[in-house]
Amino acid sequence: MKFVQIIDYKTERPEGMNELMDKWVEQTKGKRTATHSLIGKDRTDASHYVEIVEFPSHEEAVKNSQLPETDRIFREMTELCDGMPSFIDLDVVRDEQLNTATARRFFHEIAVGGNLNAIDEVFAADYRDHDVIKEEETVVGSDALRSDVTSWRAAFDFTINLESQIAEGDDVVTRWTWTGTHKGAFMGIQPTGTVCTMTGVTTFRFHDGKIQEGWWHYDLMRLMRQLGAL
Template sequence: MTFVQVIDYETKRFEEMNALIDRWAEQASGRRTVTHTMIGRDRDAKTHYVDLVEFPSYEEAMRNSQLPETDRMFQEMVSLCDGMPKFMNLDVVRDEYLNKLLVNRIFEDLAEKGNFDVMEECVAAGYMDHDMMRMPGAADGREGLRRSMTMWRDAFDFTFDLHRQIAEGDCVSTLWNWTGRQKGEFMGVPATGQEVAMSGCTTFRIEDGRVAEGWWYYDAPGLMRQLGMNMPMGSGGTTQDMGM
């Protein structure tokens, strides 16, 4: 079970505190068990800070606390605080990443279901799609994404299997498997009714609660081979970059 330690403290010397944390991270590299940290400053009390330190488990947190570098950091941290820091130890019983939930809606509501009524809610007006094989004149923005998804939906009945996600900062990367049946024309190939599949990875950047940028990577040559299409020169069967 994931374990989070919350450290509540007052300090007028945050720059020194920040440098101390950086030194500890460098000195304990390869042995520390921390998986994620976040520091928040109270908007209503500029010297009040709260640190959230995440570990894979309580046992891993205890291992981390026994490192000599951790003990030295704690002593120095106390000297930089106005008073003794307060600690809260939490076993995480529910863990939701809002950015992941937003990204899942792009795959499920927009791509799979074609529910474009949620486009404005989920996608930024200036959305940018990075695509090495985009058609000439293809547009960005919500309309560009809608047209691209409509092209795929007109050509295939398909589903995504989202089997791994990593969220960091303002980005979410998703590893997925895609399976479909060709029901319409696709890049000059008439409908075949053939079952096809490919795997790939998509990274979305989130801005102000909406998807603002997307990078799609997947096995386009493999899909082309399954459809009996001619391979592009220089592809060599490697993964290409195409916008979904």
């Protein structure tokens, strides 16, 4: 179970705290067990800060706290704080990346499920698409995506298995495996009935809760070989 520690503190010397954090990151390379750190500043009190540190588990957090570098940095940290920092230990009982869920809607509900009406809910009207299969470097508009999905669904009966997803900032990266049966014309190739597979990676960039831009990289050469085109 993931574990989160919340550190609540006040300081008039945030630059010093940032230097301490950089120092700790450098000194604990290859040893620290913390996976994610986020620091927020109170909008109503400029001296009030909250740091959220994520660990794979409580046991890993204990290992991290036992590092001599962590102990040393903590002592230096308290010297910069106005009073003693407070700590809240939390077991994570729900972790929902909302953008990853939206990205999954495209693969499961739209591409495989065929619900083209959902495109307007998931994609911005001025969505920008970058696809290795297209002559144009950038295609603008969600209607272009609607046309792409229609074409692929007409050429293949397919499923998509999502192997992994990584979210950072506004971007969601999805690694997937596509399996399809060739039932209709595709890039000038008449139906062969061949069952094909290919792998790919899609990066979606979000804005205001919708997908604003997408980059597609997939093994088209492998697909064409399976269809007998190469």
